[in-house]
Amino acid sequence: MRAVKLMITVLVLSGMFWVGEAxxxxxxxxxxxxxxxxxxxxxxxxFGEYSPMTYIQDQWKKFFKVKFAxxxxxxxxxxxxxxxxxxxxxxxxxxxxxxxIDGAADSEHPQTCS
Amino acid sequence: MKYLVIxxxxxxxxxxxxxxxxxxxxxxxxENYEGTKTCxxxxxxxxxxxxxxxxxxxxGEAPGIVNSRGxxxxxxxxxxxxxxxxxxxxxxxxxxxxxxxxxxxxxxCHAGLGKQxxxxxxxEQLENIDCLICHASGYRRDLYKQEKGDWEWRPIxxxxxxxxxxxxxxxxxxxxxxxLRCHSASGGGPNYKRGDLEYKLVExxxxxxxxxxxxxxxxxxxSCHAGENHRVKGRGTDLAGTDIPGHSLSCxxxxxxxxxxxxxxxxxxxxxRVNCTVCHIPSFARTDPTDMVRDWSxxxxxxxxxxxSAKITLEKDVKPVFAWYNGRTKAQLPGExxxxxxxxxxxxxxxxxxRRDPKSKLFAFKLHRGRLPLLTGRNWIIPITVEHFFSNGxxxxxxxxxxxxxYGVNDAKFTWVDTKRYMGIFHGVQPAAxxxxxxxxxxxxxxxxxxxxxxxxxxLDNLPGSRSRK
Numbered sequence: 044m045r046a047v048k049l050m051i052t053v054l055v056l057s058g059m060f061w062v063g064e065a066x067x068x069x070x071x072x073x074x075x076x077x078x079x080x081x082x083x084x085x086x087x088x089x090f091g092e093y094s095p096m097t098y099i100q101d102q103w104k105k106f107f108k109v110k111f112a113x114x115x116x117x118x119x120x121x122x123x124x125x126x127x128x129x130x131x132x133x134x135x136x137x138x139x140x141x142x143x144i145d146g147a148a149d150s151e152h153p154q155t156c157s
Numbered sequence: 158m159k160y161l162v163i164x165x166x167x168x169x170x171x172x173x174x175x176x177x178x179x180x181x182x183x184x185x186x187x188e189n190y191e192g193t194k195t196c197x198x199x200x201x202x203x204x205x206x207x208x209x210x211x212x213x214x215x216x217g218e219a220p221g222i223v224n225s226r227g228x229x230x231x232x233x234x235x236x237x238x239x240x241x242x243x244x245x246x247x248x249x250x251x252x253x254x255x256x257x258x259x260x261x262x263x264x265x266c267h268a269g270l271g272k273q274x275x276x277x278x279x280x281e282q283l284e285n286i287d288c289l290i291c292h293a294s295g296y297r298r299d300l301y302k303q304e305k306g307d308w309e310w311r312p313i314x315x316x317x318x319x320x321x322x323x324x325x326x327x328x329x330x331x332x333x334x335x336x337l338r339c340h341s342a343s344g345g346g347p348n349y350k351r352g353d354l355e356y357k358l359v360e361x362x363x364x365x366x367x368x369x370x371x372x373x374x375x376x377x378x379x380s381c382h383a384g385e386n387h388r389v390k391g392r393g394t395d396l397a398g399t400d401i402p403g404h405s406l407s408c409x410x411x412x413x414x415x416x417x418x419x420x421x422x423x424x425x426x427x428x429x430r431v432n433c434t435v436c437h438i439p440s441f442a443r444t445d446p447t448d449m450v451r452d453w454s455x456x457x458x459x460x461x462x463x464x465x466s467a468k469i470t471l472e473k474d475v476k477p478v479f480a481w482y483n484g485r486t487k488a489q490l491p492g493e494x495x496x497x498x499x500x501x502x503x504x505x506x507x508x509x510x511x512r513r514d515p516k517s518k519l520f521a522f523k524l525h526r527g528r529l530p531l532l533t534g535r536n537w538i539i540p541i542t543v544e545h546f547f548s549n550g551x552x553x554x555x556x557x558x559x560x561x562x563x564y565g566v567n568d569a570k571f572t573w574v575d576t577k578r579y580m581g582i583f584h585g586v587q588p589a590a591x592x593x594x595x596x597x598x599x600x601x602x603x604x605x606x607x608x609x610x611x612x613x614x615x616x617l618d619n620l621p622g623s624r625s626r627k
Contacts, residue, residue, distance in 0.1 A: 096313055099295065099320040148314050149295025149324050151334070 072142025075135055076156050082121055095146030096153035103147055107140040181326040189318070190325035193270070196288045204283045206386040207268075210400055213286060214274045215243070215267065217398030222488045223509060230397035232263075233274065236491055238451060238505050238527030238576050239344040242540035245562040247273055248308045250300060251544045253463035260464075260547050261300045264310070266339035271300075271309035291331045295324040333369060334359045336378040341445075345466070348445035352475065352523040353584040357444045365443065366585050381406060394520065394581035395506035397488055405484055408433045434521040435479055436593040437586045441523065446471035452528040453541055454573040456550050465550035477521035477582045479605060481510035491563060494536045495574060503529070503538065505578040512611035519610070522579040530556045533570040539563070 076095070084093040098106065118127040131139070146154025187195055197204055211217045216231030236242040243263035248271055251260040264271060272285045287310060289296040298310045314321040337356050344350025358366060363373040368380075384390045384401050391406030392399040408414045409428070417425040418433075427436075441447070448469050455468035487507045489496050495503045505527070510517030530539040539560045546555035560569035598605045599617045607615050 096297070097317060099314070099317075099323055101323065102317075102320055148297060148317070148320055153297050153313060 071135075072138050072145070073154070073156060075131070075139050076142055079120070079127065079131060079135075080139065081156055083118070094154065094156045095143045095150075096148040096155060098143070098147055099149040100144050100147040103140065103143045107136070107143075111136070111140075181323070181328070183326040183328045186326070188322070190321055193284045193286055193288060195325070196286075197283060200288070201283075203387060204286050204288070205278065206388075207286055208274075208278050208282060210387045211389065211396075211398055212268045212291075212387070212400075215398075217400055218402045219398050220402050221392060221399055221485050222397050223485050224487060224490065224493070225397070230488070230490070232397075234491070235397050235488065236538065236540040238525060238529060238578055239350050239448065240543050241453075241529070242491075242559065242563065244540070245542045245559060246544045248300070249544065250308070251548050253548055255463050257463065259462060260544055262308075262544060265300075266343060270311070271307070289325060291335055292328050293324055294327045294329060294332065294335070296327075330377070330379050330383070333377055340378075344448055345469075346448070348442055349448040349469070349471075351580065352447035353438065353441040353582045355442070355445050355585075358584065364588060364591070367588055368586055369584075391583075393583065394482055394486055394508050394522070395578060430518055432482075432518045432520045433586075434477070434582055435519050437589075438477065438521050438582050438584075439587065439591060439593055439597075440474050440476055441582050441585055442473050442475050443585065444473075446473040447475065447523065448525065449475065449523070450526045453530070453552075454528045456546075456552050458550060464547055466547065475523065476604060478524045478579075479519045479610065480508050480522055480579055481512060481514065481517040481610065482508035482520040482581070483510035483514050483516040483518075485509040489538055489576075491540075492537055495531060495538060498577060502526075502575040502577050503531075505538075505576045506580070507577070508579050508581075521582040523582055525578045525580055527576040527578070528573050529576050530571040531574045532560060532564065532566065533572060535564075535566075537564065538574070538576075539569065539571055 080093065083090045086092055095103075112128075115127050119125065120127055120130050123130065142154070144150070146152065146156070186199070189195075193204070207213055211231060214229075214231065215233035216229045219225035219228065219230040222230060233243060240246070240263065246263050248262040248264045250258045251262075253259045264273075267274075268287050268290050269285045270287050272282070275282050287298070289312070290298065297313045299313050300308055301311045301315075303309050312321055312324075314324065337354065337359055340351070341348055341354045341356045341358070348355045358369050361370050363370040366373075368374050368376045369378075382389050382391055384404070388400035390401055390404060409416050409418070414433070416428055418428070419425045449472045450468075450470035452468040452470075457466050457468050458464075459466065485508075487496060487504060487509060489503060489505045496507070498504045498507070508520065508522070530541070531537070532539050539556055540563060541552075542555045542558040542562065545558055546552060556571055557567075557569050560566045560571070593604070597603055599615055603615070605615075607613075613619075
């Protein structure tokens with residue numbers, strides 16, 4: 044009986060953790076985009092104005108697969124002076140990628156990230 | 158062997174090519190989407206038909222309105238007790254004090270690119286039709302200012318040629334998502350207006366709606382509502398115009414349920430006087446609450462959105478009310494004296510019919526209550542210039558603006574009147590096991606107001622040999 048109770052407790056706690064992680068995941072996509080992408084790609088930016096709804100989902104997938112690393116290799120964050128690729132972890136880049144795809148122009152809810 | 162490999166490879170490539178072509182129906186029909194003129198190259202006739210439809214004109218023949226007097230009616234030339242009237246509220250950005258856009262006008266849900274529908278069909282009007290809003294999955298649009306200063310709806314991908322070319326080729330008959338993007342968002346919020354058209358229907362389960370459930374019949378809106386030549390079947394009970402005069406949409410058409418759909422005889426006896434919706438839609442607004450009362454005499458400020466609105470009372474899981482309906486409706490029209498109901502309220506859309514009218518059946522309704530301005534001296538209902546009101550909350554000025562725009566009356570004096578609108582509930586049909594049981598109506602605490610419907614009491618009490626059910 045104790046073993047069953049323990050198992051239920053573990054399952055409930057892991058469920059709570061998973062739910063918490065899922066919402067943090069969604070939130071951090073926008074936050075990461077704002078903090079790391081929007082700083083150079085805001086309205087009227089000389090680097091081009093981009094938001095998730097600038098592209099369709101297929102274009103974002105292609106962009107992160109083919110172009111992102113190539114075009115952002117030498118990018119330095121304006122405030123910290125640190126290279127972008129050292130500022131973001133590969134996991135964080137994945138989160139941003141998901142945020143862009145989920146909010147793309149042909150998604151159910153296109154995002155402007157404003 | 159070499160030829161076999163080449164053949165297999167070629168076959169595979171062909172299959173991949175076919176799969177790609179199947180993915181987007183219009184993949185190979187054009188290269189670049191250049192606006193509606195691209196569609197017109199092949200679909201001129203369809204566009205001409207659509208130009209005359211309710212979805213474009215926002216009005217149509219109105220044989221179902223007892224006081225239409227042969228006029229074409231619809232939301233473009235009447236008013237309602239939600240956002241009141243598109244006149245004066247058609248298009249444009251309304252910004253709050255923070256500079257955020259809080260409204261873009263009623264044309265947000267017009268299947269056009271910004272120009273108001275005209276009486277006369279010409280090339281400019283045909284090119285104003287936004288085919289993609291109803292036919293291209295993944296297409297979205299937003300409001301932009303043209304160089305001349307006019308507002309227009311434009312694809313959000315207008316700067317992205319590759320993306321726009323992709324979505325503009327994803328053509329299909331309208332899906333539930335395409336229809337519901339407008340039809341469940343009307344009235345200012347999700348499900349506010351109709352109550353039985355929730356966005357949940359895009360992906361609903363059988364227990365929510367047996368017809369449209371993704372795991373059930375998976376019917377699309379157009380499965381029931383599509384007519385020929387871009388005309389749509391059905392006008393509910395409170396739409397003024399109709400796309401197909403003389404045709405009413407019914408569950409009992411021969412290809413669907415017929416007049417005797419039940420296995421139990423006593424239930425089939427009900428169908429001559431009771432519409433299916435009465436028993437099979439026990440409640441509506443089951444996910445998103447719906448607007449049951451909109452009091453325009455009270456100004457409410459939302460600090461979060463920095464936007465003003467009327468006082469709106471939302472309710473969830475609402476039980477419908479029942480009333481007789483013979484297919485016709487009395488409408489409160491602009492410039493006509495207020496139509497007072499016996500309780501003193503003004504009837505905005507009142508179903509016609511009675512117990513003694515053999516064409517009448519009981520239908521399920523959402524009863525929407527409102528409070529609207531009444532022009533002193535003329536006894537006419539005045540709509541409200543909501544686009545003015547949303548940003549600054551100047552209610553009196555918003556009413557006077559509407560009186561000037563619609564009636565040509567300056568410095569209007571007005572009072573407030575309570576209103577009622579009956580809105581037929583037709584969606585969200587639940588599995589038979591959830592439908593109303595006998596005692597839900599035939600009991601002292603039942604849902605039906607027998608006296609209000611013209612009976613002395615529950616007719617079951619008067620059946621020979623009937624026993625008291627108290």
